[in-house]
Amino acid sequence: MKKHETSRGTSRSILKSSTKLRTKIVLIGDGGVGKTALRRAWLGEGFKTEYLMTIGADFASQEMSYYHSETRSTYDLKFQIWDLAGQPRFKAVRDLYYRGAIGALCFFDISNQESYMNLVEWIQNYWNLNGHGKQPLIIVGSKCDLRDNPAFPSQVSARHGKEYAAELTKLIKHKQGFTVHYIETSAKDGINIDEAFRILAKEIISSYVFQEKVRTNRKTSQKKMLTDQIRSR
Ligand SMILES: Nc1nc2c(ncn2[C@@H]2O[C@H](COP(=O)(O)OP(=O)(O)O)[C@@H](O)[C@H]2O)c(=O)[nH]1
Ligand SMILES: [Mg+2]
Numbered sequence: 476m477k478k479h480e481t482s483r484g485t486s487r488s489i490l491k492s493s494t495k496l497r498t499k500i501v502l503i504g505d506g507g508v509g510k511t512a513l514r515r516a517w518l519g520e521g522f523k524t525e526y527l528m529t530i531g532a533d534f535a536s537q538e539m540s541y542y543h544s545e546t547r548s549t550y551d552l553k554f555q556i557w558d559l560a561g562q563p564r565f566k567a568v569r570d571l572y573y574r575g576a577i578g579a580l581c582f583f584d585i586s587n588q589e590s591y592m593n594l595v596e597w598i599q600n601y602w603n604l605n606g607h608g609k610q611p612l613i614i615v616g617s618k619c620d621l622r623d624n625p626a627f628p629s630q631v632s633a634r635h636g637k638e639y640a641a642e643l644t645k646l647i648k649h650k651q652g653f654t655v656h657y658i659e660t661s662a663k664d665g666i667n668i669d670e671a672f673r674i675l676a677k678e679i680i681s682s683y684v685f686q687e688k689v690r691t692n693r694k695t696s697q698k699k700m701l702t703d704q705i706r707s708r
Contacts, residue, residue: 493540493551496552498578500557501578503580503601504584504617505587505589505593506562508590510617513580513582513671516668517671518535529560531560534558536556537554538554539554543684550680557576570600573606577605577682578675579611579612580675581613581614583614583631584617585622585659586629587629588630591631591635598612609646609650610682611653611675611679612675613656613657613658613678616658616660619660633659637657652681652684653679653681654678656674656678658674
């Protein structure tokens, strides 16, 4: 199955010249927050109520074409999705999977405040261990079908999620060229599943375009410096 998405959310035919990006992403967050459920929902594999713990890591792949209106280009993303086991005992093996990741969905469960508090460490590990520094991420408040359910009184508000995302954006936007978004999802009710991956795709492309611009500007200014040197002789 191939997903066709655009920045306006409408389908359009793929243009002839497209940029292909191999896109390794990781799904991270505490055990039981719903990482596997969201991945399965995105791949059309249905929702399970029983909890089958991921052992070490699960792998899935999915393609998506994305039209980036700013650069008027189509990007073919081949997502390689590493769904990492969240339990502390998998830490050693999990750390190896971060390498080369250029995107992350960072999950907390809106009905579990501890999972929200632990996000800081998850994001730190992702940025420290992927080998390219501060790469794009989306903060995912999962299980939003449980919002305001009296059986789950210890909830994290949407305001908190948004503020945290804005805080991270302030930290990186000028240097990395991407925005950190907050999105609430429900794998159970099928809420914002495509959207979570779509906005991650958008920010991965924004970051890619930004880094390309930085590289080009650096090259141009170095060339100019060399030309000036030779002329001044
Ligand atoms: N109510 C609700 N439960 C969910 C949702 N997503 C996952 N779960 C449940 O939460 C448990 C853990 O889900 P799983 O995807 O395996 O978590 P993971 O450890 O992060 O991969 C399972 O019992 C799921 O049925 C959701 O959107 N809503
Ligand atoms: Mg899992």
